Amino acid sequence: MPLLEVNNLQVAYGPIVALQGISLTVEPGEVVTIIGANGAGKTTTLMTVSGCVKVKSGSIRFDGQDITGMPADQIVRLGLAQSPEGRKIFPRLTVRENLLMGAFTRNDKAEIASDIKKMIEMFPILGKRSHQAGGTLSGGEQQMLAIARALMSRPKLLLLDEPSLGLAPKIVLQIFDIVRELNRQGMAVLLVEQNARMALKVANRGYVLETGRMTMTAPASELLDDERIRAAYLGE
Ligand code: ATP
Numbered sequence: 001m002p003l004l005e006v007n008n009l010q011v012a013y014g015p016i017v018a019l020q021g022i023s024l025t026v027e028p029g030e031v032v033t034i035i036g037a038n039g040a041g042k043t044t045t046l047m048t049v050s051g052c053v054k055v056k057s058g059s060i061r062f063d064g065q066d067i068t069g070m071p072a073d074q075i076v077r078l079g080l081a082q083s084p085e086g087r088k089i090f091p092r093l094t095v096r097e098n099l100l101m102g103a104f105t106r107n108d109k110a111e112i113a114s115d116i117k118k119m120i121e122m123f124p125i126l127g128k129r130s131h132q133a134g135g136t137l138s139g140g141e142q143q144m145l146a147i148a149r150a151l152m153s154r155p156k157l158l159l160l161d162e163p164s165l166g167l168a169p170k171i172v173l174q175i176f177d178i179v180r181e182l183n184r185q186g187m188a189v190l191l192v193e194q195n196a197r198m199a200l201k202v203a204n205r206g207y208v209l210e211t212g213r214m215t216m217t218a219p220a221s222e223l224l225d226d227e228r229i230r231a232a233y234l235g236e
Pocket of ligand 1: 016017043044
């Protein structure tokens with residue numbers, strides 16, 4: 001059974017139809033990427049799955065439950081967390097407080113403290129910056145914090161929106177190494193990325209989204225070799 005199953009999902013912002021009936025699945029332990037041009041609807045897809053944007057029609061199932069229309073906080077409780085486009089760090093809260101916000105669904109204090117330690121092992125810079133306000137961090141540090149904050153809810157599925165946006169190549173590699181490591185530990189990831197090549201290298205499968213419709217899905221290695229994909233998304 002898929003961990004996530006999106007079926008014929010339609011989403012509109014007033015008169016603007018952003019998703020015209022898309023379907024996708026993520027299996028347990030899988031990294032799936034959605035590639036597509038600006039405005040294709042990638043962010044809308046993630047925001048709808050996480051309960052932040054309203055469904056017009058269609059359904060979303062997660063971990064055996066229908067989550068269509070469920071409030072976002074309940075979806076987090078079921079084990080689905082999002083690292084949003086633009087990171088959305090709380091700028092005046094410290095790094096540690098940002099991490100605690102990610103654990104808002106939990107009240108196991110000792111376990112939360114131990115998870116904060118784990119996040120600092122994974123992202124040592126967050127330990128150094130622990131008492132600094134989130135807003136003073138560099139872009140790369142904020143991205144790490146956004147991922148770590150999402151992980152604080154102990155998700156089964158991580159939605160990751162544009163993690164490489166605006167970051168130096170070296171930091172991008174670090175972020176993708178973390179995605180690989182999380183996946184090695186068994187976490188499923190649904191990844192949206194402008195950098196389609198990086199995304200397809202880390203993913204098991206990919207979907208191509210064009211103006212609100214899924215036009216193709218295949219193993220990531222096949223998409224990397226596909227002439228049309230190379231021409232349209234890989235800058236060849
Ligand atoms: P990008 O990479 O630029 O973020 P995207 O593939 O993630 O693009 P979306 O941001 O999901 O695309 O946008 C899909 C469509 O919905 C676009 O036409 C966009 O202009 C529109 N849209 C997105 N958010 C809103 C909003 N809050 N209000 C109105 N229209 C929106």
